[in-house]
Amino acid sequence: MITSAEREALDLDAADPLPTRRAEFHVPPHGSGEAAYFAGNSLGLQPKAVRGRLGAELDDWARLGVEGHLEAARPWLPYHELLREPAARLVGARPEEVVVMNSLTVNLHLLMVSFYRPTPRRHAILIEDSAFPSDSYAVRSQAAFHGYDPDEAVIRCKPRPGEAVLRTEDVVDFLRTDGDRVALVLLGAVNYYTGELLDMEAITAAGHEAGAIVGWDLAHAAGNVLLRLHDIGADWAAWCSYKYLNAGPGSLSGAFVHERHLTDRTLPKFAGWWSTQPRTRFEMAPTVTPVDTADSWQLSNPPIFAMTPVLVSLEMFDETGMAPLRAKSMRLTGYLEGQLDQVCERRPCVRVITPRDPGQRGAQLSVWIDGRDVGPLAARLRHEFGVFADVRRPGVIRLAPVPLYSTFHDCWRAATALAAVLDDGGAR
Numbered sequence: 001m002i003t004s005a006e007r008e009a010l011d012l013d014a015a016d017p018l019p020t021r022r023a024e025f026h027v028p029p030h031g032s033g034e035a036a037y038f039a040g041n042s043l044g045l046q047p048k049a050v051r052g053r054l055g056a057e058l059d060d061w062a063r064l065g066v067e068g069h070l071e072a073a074r075p076w077l078p079y080h081e082l083l084r085e086p087a088a089r090l091v092g093a094r095p096e097e098v099v100v101m102n103s104l105t106v107n108l109h110l111l112m113v114s115f116y117r118p119t120p121r122r123h124a125i126l127i128e129d130s131a132f133p134s135d136s137y138a139v140r141s142q143a144a145f146h147g148y149d150p151d152e153a154v155i156r157c158k159p160r161p162g163e164a165v166l167r168t169e170d171v172v173d174f175l176r177t178d179g180d181r182v183a184l185v186l187l188g189a190v191n192y193y194t195g196e197l198l199d200m201e202a203i204t205a206a207g208h209e210a211g212a213i214v215g216w217d218l219a220h221a222a223g224n225v226l227l228r229l230h231d232i233g234a235d236w237a238a239w240c241s242y243k244y245l246n247a248g249p250g251s252l253s254g255a256f257v258h259e260r261h262l263t264d265r266t267l268p269k270f271a272g273w274w275s276t277q278p279r280t281r282f283e284m285a286p287t288v289t290p291v292d293t294a295d296s297w298q299l300s301n302p303p304i305f306a307m308t309p310v311l312v313s314l315e316m317f318d319e320t321g322m323a324p325l326r327a328k329s330m331r332l333t334g335y336l337e338g339q340l341d342q343v344c345e346r347r348p349c350v351r352v353i354t355p356r357d358p359g360q361r362g363a364q365l366s367v368w369i370d371g372r373d374v375g376p377l378a379a380r381l382r383h384e385f386g387v388f389a390d391v392r393r394p395g396v397i398r399l400a401p402v403p404l405y406s407t408f409h410d411c412w413r414a415a416t417a418l419a420a421v422l423d424d425g426g427a428r
């Protein structure tokens with residue numbers, strides 16, 4: 001029997017101004033129906049179009065062999081060019097500032113080759129205390145590579161005691177008072193653990209006033225929130241495409257370098273044959289002829305089978321538009337928040353640690369659960385209720401409604417299931 005709460009969720013789905021594109025995705029099954037998938041902040045669902053589009057590339061390879069570089073329906077040689085404009089639209093960049101290549105941590109390193117230029121007086125790297133471990137390892141290894149002690153060089157920005165998320169004003173204040181030793185600020189625009197969206201513009205400005213370079217990890221921001229990388233003047237950024245961009249496990253990363261750096265020939269860079277001018281690439285010259293776009297950070301010829309799902313995804317984002325998606329995302333997350341508040345009300349061990357202000361978060365809500373092992377709770381959510389959420393130690397269950405395929409009904413299901421698993425086994 002449908003309760004009035006469930007009916008309300010179904011009505012919200014029917015009335016929402018942005019129709020869902022759920023039918024265009026493979027949603028994992030649960031029983032005779034579909035799962036409620038909240039793990040798109042970890043791995044987005046597969047668009048059904050990907051299989052056919054990959055098949056077309058495989059057919060071209062079978063039919064054409066090496067000639068596919070020029071004669072494939074979408075020739076492979078300039079294939080990465082197809083991704084440039086839609087990727088730039090997604091992050092608020094100019095096309096020449098963006099390239100899709102490699103995977104995220106690789107790009108963080110390649111960009112730090114250019115943009116982490118430590119000196120004895122200014123060699124600190126500022127990250128969030130809850131930075132994703134890969135970023136933490138990457139910056140520590142960069143500091144060590146340049147001969148600095150990572151324990152001293154890497155500064156971890158912490159929330160105030162008793163608070164779960166960072167305050168922009170604290171980051172800005174730190175940069176005002178101690179910024180003269182900071183060479184690089186590298187923060188996650190949306191934090192993977194708390195779901196907090198930082199004020200990128202204010203922090204970028206404060207970093208620049210302090211004389212630092214400001215880079216952004218957009219893994220949890222790309223395809224999730226509205227981004228204006230060019231206008232806010234970020235120096236560089238990188239993101240992956242397997243979360244909100246639905247391009248498949250381990251899929252490619254995007255990289256952004258602000259226009260003002262593109263013609264700077266003094267920047268140190270690693271090079272490969274895809275860094276050089278495409279017009280003269282096959283003259284096989286022993287030295288690079290520089291290009292004044294983000295392409296000059298490329299090294300290798302691009303993996304077409306990895307790029308195809310990214311292209312499919314970017315086409316979907318272009319068709320729907322990031323602004324309507326963000327608006328729907330706010331409606332879905334706001335509704336989920338209300339449902340979770342009802343769960344928390346009667347269960348003091350549970351609280352949402354993500355900021356309450358929709359402008360300070362993306363799709364994800366992080367639910368802190370005291371005194372319970374969150375692993376088994378999430379496993380029960382999935383197996384008994386078909387609710388895919390994930391766990392991040394020490395105590396968080398993350399739920400991310402994704403506006404391309406999640407529904408209000410999914411949100412209702414998640415909160416109902418969470419209440420059930422908390423009560424069964426005794427919420428402390």
Ligand SMILES: Cc1ncc(COP(=O)(O)O)c(C=O)c1O
Nearest residue numbers: 103104105132134188192219240
């Ligand atoms: C914020 C953040 N940075 C970096 C990474 C690492 O990405 P990759 O394995 O593609 O290098 C992840 C992966 O989830 C992430 O969430």
